[in-house]
Amino acid sequence: MSSFKAPPKKSLGQHFLTDRSYIERIVLAVDPKPGDRLVEIGPGQGAITMPLLRRHCELTAIEFDRDLITPLMEASEGVGRLTIIHKDVLAVDFGKLAGDERLRLVGNLPYNLSSPILFHALEHAASIRDMVFMLQKEVVDRMAAGPGSKVYGRLSVMLQAYCTVTPLFVVPPGAFRPPPKVDSAVVRMVPRPPAEIGVADSQRFTEVVRAAFGQRRKTLRNALSGVCDGAAIEAAGISPDARAEQVEVAAFIRLANQVPAAPAG
Template sequence: MNKKFIATPVRTKEILKKYGFTFKKSLGQNFLIDSNVLKNIIGHAGIDEHAGTIEIGPGIGALTEQLAIHSDKVVAFEIDGRLLSILEDTLSDYENIRIIHEDILKANVHQVIKENFEEDQPIHIVANLPYYITTPILMKLLREGLPVESITVMIQKEVADRMAAKPNTKSYGSLTIAIQYYTEASVVMNVPKTVFMPQPNVDSSILKLVARNVAPVHVKDEDYFFTIVQACFAQRRKTLRNNLSSHFKGVLDKDVINQTLDSIGIDGTRRGESLDMQEFSVLANAFYELQN
């Protein structure tokens, strides 16, 4: 193994010591210290020397370095200003990296892509995401309809399982539907706590999201669809009928809700976790028509 790689316990400690860097819990900073895990992430991401890559939260540059070696260009968003001079040092050997000091949640990623990559270049997002903000980041990226082929991220195992879940499982929920409406989701690898510094309290997984060119179901209104899905999971143990009655309280009475469910052939005594995406789309479209 190349001694120069950032992702080793020794090198990471050296860099932290050199700059007197301390981890900020509020930013969910856990740095990867295993080059093999990074190579696996790169392999699963399916990037090559023609690809453009976007990283979120490069830290001291462990994953950034591997992305720079294996892809054409890397653009990384880093929110922590203390890391900018460190990254300038650790990544000084690579000409194909641009670090942007900005919060990804506030960034105009479309504009960044336009400015940094070729028009027909395949683009992939690859990141070790802070656990506390995984879902808002992924939902922002997906809902903006970015021209990216895939998103491969290291996230909390439990969240990865929820995003890639199948109906009738404990992990399946409104988050599953939201992620799988935009992408095909799969957990490609589980990762132990020991490959991070500091070690997190939870296990991690690498989740791969491949962008869909066409939505898997037809919905009359996306926002309405997601609102209905969330309503059906508001209290997991409750039936569809009860959750929808709570959601439409003061707007639609129970008889109307029951009639609507009957008209589309969905049993109101079922629970949200038993419906697949197709059934949710039929359900949401029926209530959308009723209200519009």
């Protein structure tokens, strides 16, 4: 790793994983098999990249920091075939990258971009087989939370509607350089088969969930007043006097499917 001379960039939220035991646990969680199309988001200094390359021989990495590209390519020589896409991951079309295959995504996601990356992946869920991501533990807690939890919210509902979300293990600050101020956690997300999802209109579903959680203290009747009336809420089997954090994912899907589409502008 001597090629990596540049220090982590605070502006990019870089915290490089250095603890070998946690690196091994992440590689075991991914467990690449022959024929898998592995794509790593933000390889950094190659802590996960190189062990995956040794196991799998081929990997595509998406890296925004130009200063890391040459050192990564040098480090991969003799290890495996590394293809680097120098781009903002939010500008990468995973569908186009997958082609006729489905991708397996892995990555230590920057804290400041984790939610946008998760939603970007959701948009391409049909092209993704699974995702193993490391994020801030607080975000993983929100992703996997159930109704009634203090951290159950829009992120929980949106992700669980389209994916099975399974927290795997916690990674302490000391496993990184520089150490972040909070714990991290590794999570696996597996997109659900389209027939199992049941969302009739993804845009309408997004609007309903956003409005419901937009003002958490309000009842659904009030929070959704600009989207639907109490009758539609009741028709979905939900009390209009309930609050969003009390409503399970399947009920939000039923509710969104009850709401008529907005007229074309």
